[in-house]
Amino acid sequence: MAQYAIIGLGRFGMTLALQLAKMGNDVIGVDNERKVIERVANSLSHAMIADVTDEGVLKELSLDYYDAVVVAIGEDMQASLICVVHLKNLGIKNIWVKATTEEHHLILKSLDVSRIIHPEEEMGIRTARALHYPMVREYMTLGDRQYVVEIPAVEKLSGSSLADLLSEVKNQVFCLLIKRREKLYPSPHEQFVIECGDVLILAGDRPSLTKLVPRLM
Amino acid sequence: MAQYAIIGLGRFGMTLALQLAKMGNDVIGVDNERKVIERVANSLSHAMIADVTDEGVLKELSLDYYDAVVVAIGEDMQASLICVVHLKNLGIKNIWVKATTEEHHLILKSLDVSRIIHPEEEMGIRTARALHYPMVREYMTLGDRQYVVEIPAVEKLSGSSLADLLSEVKNQVFCLLIKRREKLYPSPHEQFVIECGDVLILAGDRPSLTKLVPRLM
Ligand SMILES: Nc1ncnc2c1ncn2[C@@H]1O[C@H](COP(=O)(O)OP(=O)(O)OP(=O)(O)O)[C@@H](O)[C@H]1O
Ligand SMILES: Nc1ncnc2c1ncn2[C@@H]1O[C@H](COP(=O)(O)OP(=O)(O)OP(=O)(O)O)[C@@H](O)[C@H]1O
Structure with a gap:
């Protein structure tokens, strides 16, 4: 200590x-x-x-x-x-x-x-991001406009596979991990079927992550 | 908007x-x-x-x-x-x-x-964690004492594989992603050899992540 x-x-x-x-x-x-x-x-x-x-x-x-x-x-x-x-x-x-x-x-x-x-300034920035991206619960910056984001899966995603979700950003956004109830599923395969309440950890560049936004709300 | x-x-x-x-x-x-x-x-x-x-x-x-x-x-x-x-x-x-x-x-x-x-209080907590875990550049909380952490790889990790690094926390800490220069390597295999300057994204429960701390400093 x-x-x-x-x-x-x-x-x-x-x-x-x-x-x-x-x-x-x-x-x-x-x-x-x-x-x-x-x-x-x-x-x-x-x-x-x-x-x-x-x-x-x-x-x-x-x-x-x-x-x-x-x-x-x-x-x-x-x-x-x-x-x-x-x-x-x-x-x-x-x-x-x-x-x-x-x-x-x-x-x-x-x-x-x-x-x-x-x-106060750092929390001003964090709060602006919380308002602007309400579907992102938390995030980490990787630099070079790349981020890791934590997204609680909403009802409308239920039943979609990761392949469906990420189809328009293939090879630009990756699902690194899914948390379901208390269990962690690292490197989930693309046929993994999302359930409402799952927590998705995604990574990618800002423009590609932004393309996904409408599907996550 | x-x-x-x-x-x-x-x-x-x-x-x-x-x-x-x-x-x-x-x-x-x-x-x-x-x-x-x-x-x-x-x-x-x-x-x-x-x-x-x-x-x-x-x-x-x-x-x-x-x-x-x-x-x-x-x-x-x-x-x-x-x-x-x-x-x-x-x-x-x-x-x-x-x-x-x-x-x-x-x-x-x-x-x-x-x-x-x-x-001020939220930044007090964040700053305490930055001081207490200086090797963790950023983190996200998953709940249930589980975290995703961003760790810049130090010189002494150079040449270690992920399998070496995570040997004592096998199946409790996962490496989700490595960023090297501007490239992202999602779901890296366990033989991936770490280089100084790599950014490691790890996930796991707090006690297991804490076990790794001495190896990351
Ligand atoms: N009745 C009011 N109507 C409009 N604005 C107000 C009123 N009362 C205070 N403000 C404004 O609110 C702003 C923020 O308040 P104040 O400076 O007291 O908060 P603070 O917590 O010290 O701010 P920070 O820590 O964010 O710098 C000030 O610019 C002040 O002029
Ligand atoms: N010369 C000094 N020696 C010791 N303590 C001091 C001195 N000057 C101010 N302080 C203390 O520093 C503390 C924080 O200062 P202050 O309340 O001005 O900052 P603040 O930015 O408003 O705090 P916060 O936003 O974190 O609530 C106060 O409790 C005050 O008593």
Whole structure:
């Protein structure tokens, strides 16, 4: 298991800290608000009330023992940036930072942090895709406009074979796996007959997957 | 293409509106701040300065023609809730709402909205998984503790066959697809020899996938 320090326990930082702790990691949460720290004190390995713009305070936390330090301070960009600069001066290598604006992102990029996270923007994109492709329950990007998508099979697909379903996108969209009730059927053959409620895992390029959309709704 | 109304253009709402527009949909953005509306006016089909706590104002927007209305007002929970109540009274069926707190969520649930979104919390969970499983680039949940995961093959896997890699989880983890440079190899046979840089798409239950972790890092 690993050790993580989460600085700034807003909705993003708090959820992150609690989830990492739940997964069995050693987590220290740092925030300058007492009420916030009192709420997590029993769920994390350590919880400290501290103002992270103070380099001395950060030094005492011996953060170089941690696998990653996440700076999740939102509103106060200045505090976020000063904290990152202190962490760099303390030799911390793996710093992930939540960015609030494009400017914040650009400055963090020049500070050479390990990863920059934009929670609201990333969820804006995910939500747009959930609205635009309501039949796609989840997806993964492969790059080069290729995707793996998870499609619950609707009633009208019941009785169709995979060969029927994929006839117009033969060799461009592949059915990788079907999940039926709790069982997984990897590499199903093309005569596999779909039942309503099956979960289809398909892969292919965006234009070909888009051709299938009307058949999946 | 579809029609969407996005109410509240903070980072989440703004990104959502712009992405939906970019995907070719008809999008109206509504916010009570002039500066916000001026920024999006050229990128959306319509952009309106309005206080959505005013039912008369909402009525004029004829929102029942839209496929979905998203309420993305963050800080002001009261405004968010009043707006949802007005939308319900206007007969709007598909209402998605960004929730800021647990309490907000509970109230929205009793108001029976179509979907409740927690951007910061969902990204907190995703980021925790990115930290805890650094070898997993993306993943999809299948339910029943089953997942599909995307794993870039590291140097040390080079020269191993799929049979070698999956030997200790035979019939519990499946390799569904390999992507090499820009080509997709669905249902690769077990003698397929992995090269560094390949992207492996694996599926299986969490305990079995977890057994593989040390070999993937
Ligand atoms: N100098 C500081 N030292 C320690 N903690 C700080 C400092 N400045 C802000 N914080 C803490 O960071 C946390 C998150 O910041 P804030 O609430 O501004 O971000 P946010 O982007 O609104 O959060 P979220 O969207 O994740 O809910 C707060 O709990 C706040 O107390
Ligand atoms: N009554 C209202 N009518 C119209 N727009 C409103 C109203 N109240 C708030 N808004 C707008 O909603 C937008 C988003 O709200 P706010 O910035 O409080 O949320 P947020 O959660 O901080 O946003 P994000 O985290 O997505 O950046 C703001 O641009 C604000 O002007």
